[in-house]
Amino acid sequence: MKHFFEQFHIGSEIMTMLKQEPAIKNVIIDLTEATGGDLSAMKLAEAFNAESIQGGYFVTGKWWNQHSAPPSQREINRSKVTNSDISIEQFNQLLADHAIISVQTKKTESDFNGKVFILTSNKTGSAAEAFAAVMQFHNKAILVGQNTAGKMLTSVRQCVGDGWILQLPVADYYLPDGRRLEGQPTVPKIITKPSQQLSTVTQILAKKL
Numbered sequence: 391m392k393h394f395f396e397q398f399h400i401g402s403e404i405m406t407m408l409k410q411e412p413a414i415k416n417v418i419i420d421l422t423e424a425t426g427g428d429l430s431a432m433k434l435a436e437a438f439n440a441e442s443i444q445g446g447y448f449v450t451g452k453w454w455n456q457h458s459a460p461p462s463q464r465e466i467n468r469s470k471v472t473n474s475d476i477s478i479e480q481f482n483q484l485l486a487d488h489a490i491i492s493v494q495t496k497k498t499e500s501d502f503n504g505k506v507f508i509l510t511s512n513k514t515g516s517a518a519e520a521f522a523a524v525m526q527f528h529n530k531a532i533l534v535g536q537n538t539a540g541k542m543l544t545s546v547r548q549c550v551g552d553g554w555i556l557q558l559p560v561a562d563y564y565l566p567d568g569r570r571l572e573g574q575p576t577v578p579k580i581i582t583k584p585s586q587q588l589s590t591v592t593q594i595l596a597k598k599l
Contacts, residue, residue, distance in 0.1 A: 391420065394427025394434070394517045396477060401433030408437060408502045415504040418591055422509050422535060422584065426516025429481055432495055433474040435525060440500045443528050445474075445493030446520060448544055448561040453489035460564065461490055482546055485561050505595070506531040509587045510578055515539035520563060523576040527565055533578035535587045542571035 394400065408414055417438070432445045447466055461469070469490035472481070484491050508522045508531045519538040525531035544561040564570050582590045 391518070392423050393425065394431040394521070396428055396430040398430070399433075401430065401435070401437050401474070404434065405437040405498065405500060408500070414502075416507070416595055417502075417504065418507045418509065418588070419531075420509045421514045421518045421522055422511040422587070424514055424518035425539075426518055428478050428517055429472075429474050429476065429493065431474075431517040431521040432493055432524070434521060435530070436474065436495050436498045437500055438502050438506050438525075438530055439495060439528075440498055442497050443495050443524070443530070444566040445495055445524050446563060446565045447490055447492040448485065448563050449490055450485050450488065450561045454562075456489075460568065460570075463568075466490060466492060482560075485544065485546075491561075507591045507594075508533050509591075510535040510538050510576070511584060512536055512539055512575070515541040519571060519576060523565055523571060526576065526579070527567065532580065533576065534580045534591055535578050535582055535584065537575035537577055537581075538571075540571065540573050540575035 435443065447469060449460060453461065469492045470484060470488040471492045471494050472484060473494055473496050508525060510522055510533050514522060519542055522533055522538060526533050542563045543559040544563060545557045545559045548556045548558060550556050562572060580590060
């Protein structure tokens, strides 16, 4: 995958594929060239998790205008909660209206119980990076490869004329345990060279057969 867009419905499509092909026991998701996208990245997490999981939280300018430190767990628990079904326009409106937004995946009928491997590189950023980090945080996937980009500031784009577009950061992102992704790359469980990622995974699977 190279990008997450809500129009792609990638999470729903993979969930359907796994139900139609019960012989699939392991999944490898290549995010080495995935530079970002939108909240639909968390929809992909639902394909592998029947139960709802916490997808981290966004802290907006409204928060930072009144505080000098990240929110406490109590403040996070009282925050506005959303899921991956909202559009990018709805998400941007939530960012404008609320100081903190927590992401919670929805319960699904997923019955996948195999292994999930996510291949990462220093290009794996933004929404793709958040997805990989959340899956690793909840022990739902094994990351293989190199550290992620450490670039996870949510931004909006504004047309400023003459074909120019200004991209403005509007929110910071934190994992459920409070770890900030911006400037702090996610470290894979298994670190390998780019050319050895796929062979490393196949070797792991071969030993378990």
